[in-house]
Amino acid sequence: MWRPLASIFGPRERAAFLAILAALLVSAFGSRQANAAEPDHAQLAREAYVRGSELAKEEKWGEALAAFERSNENRSHALTLYNLGVCERVLGLATRARARFRDTLQRATEHSDELPAALAESVKGYLTEYARTLPQVTLTVAPVDAAIAIDGRPLRTIATTPSVVLEANTMPAGVAARPPAATFVVEMDPGSHVITLVHQGFADVAVRRSFPEGYRGALTLAMDSLPATVNVASNVNQAIVRVNGVDVGMAPVDISRPPGHYRVDVFREGFVPVHNEMDLRPGAAFQLRAKLEVERVPLYKKWWFWTGAAAIVATGVLVTYAATRPTPEPPPYDAGSTGWLAGTR
Structure with a gap:
């Protein structure tokens, strides 16, 4: 849920931000009359940038975000990236805002004339704040090659040493992807999230967990084969x-x-x-x-x-x-009752 600009920035910072949106427009894209012959994509970027600035002044942050996205698609600029980060910060998209601010500093390093020093310091302050407030969950999955997604989005690897660190909510919506390790740290927006695990031959896992600002803890998810x-x-x-x-x-x-x-x-x-x-x-x-x-x-x-x-x-x-049977001998004569046997002489 987005919050009013006043709840994100102080009065002085808010006034400076709204003024910068308009004042830096000329330095970012130049005047339309001075660059009448420039390619169409630059003109489209300028028009979308102007529209985003107007919507931001009205605190229509979702619409302003979409306008700055169109501007950045046509022509990238450190100021456009900065404005995208501000819109996402106000809308409570913390990890996306942090990613934008990182991109802002990277772009400013390559194009030193695109980002004023004051804004660069503000960006560094936001990054320091996110390092303290973003929930960090040490997650262990089993089996080790299970694919994971959070809120319907795969995770982005932002560090591999000394430990593997993944970032949630910054990738486009898509299928779950296998993490580079079985145990890793996930940094995500504060609030409620749906964590899903998928693996062939195992029952899908889908759990909902809430993590407040500054959370530090561990979670183990095991799938049943x-x-x-x-x-x-x-x-x-x-x-x-x-x-x-x-x-x-x-x-x-x-x-x-x-x-x-x-x-x-x-x-x-x-x-x-x-x-x-x-x-x-x-x-x-x-x-x-x-x-x-x-x-x-x-x-x-x-x-x-x-x-x-x-x-x-x-x-x-x-x-x-x-x-082979032998010839039998004749039986003896019966001598009668006297036991004698008569014979010839």
Whole structure:
């Protein structure tokens, strides 16, 4: 929400600002009559600058911001950048205002005649103030390569050493982007923000947090991994599917498992089983087609082979026995009850 000019600047500073907007117009773009032959973009920049100055005097800061944006698009100037920063400061867009003031000083360094020394000192004062008042959140995300956005905008990297520092609310609206580190500092406008994390295979995270001026703290956001899904099918009906030694049904079947390593077996009696080792990633979907081939049983494993072999072996035993059996001796004569045996002499 924007605040009246008087709540941002003191009476003396406000009067100086409004006067500067008009007084520096000539030095920034020159008079229209003196530069009648200049390219159209310079003329458009001047007209938009004048319109922005008029709207700023009326404290219509949103409209003034849009006018100065048009001016800057046609022709950049340190004063235009400064005015953009002032409008954004009044509207409560702290990180955007800070970025504008940084750009202002950079432009003034390259074009020393574009920014009066008094305004340069004011810009430095604003930057010092923002260093103290902007919330700074040390954010840790998991997984480490998750993409992050705040208020629907990716973050801008403004420092990488000694620590990674990102800036919120200054980039155009867009998709989340991966930060350069898993732990980093985020500087943002005071107030309420929506922080989102996205990563393939993980459930999206969206949290709302409020951070007052001068906040210093830490926040950890961890995403929950989604299960992986495997669809197992076979060319043979009623083939059994087994995962890590546990039957899970008959193909075709959908299997949902947490990320990890798995062994999938597909088998049916009379067919050669199929084995597959799989590493499942979070949220991934796989299709496994098991082609079972008819099992070819060796001759020595068939039942009729062993029945015939047993018969042959048994026959050989009988033949051998008959051929090698000795001729039996005749039984002795029965001597009757006397125990005697009559014979010839």
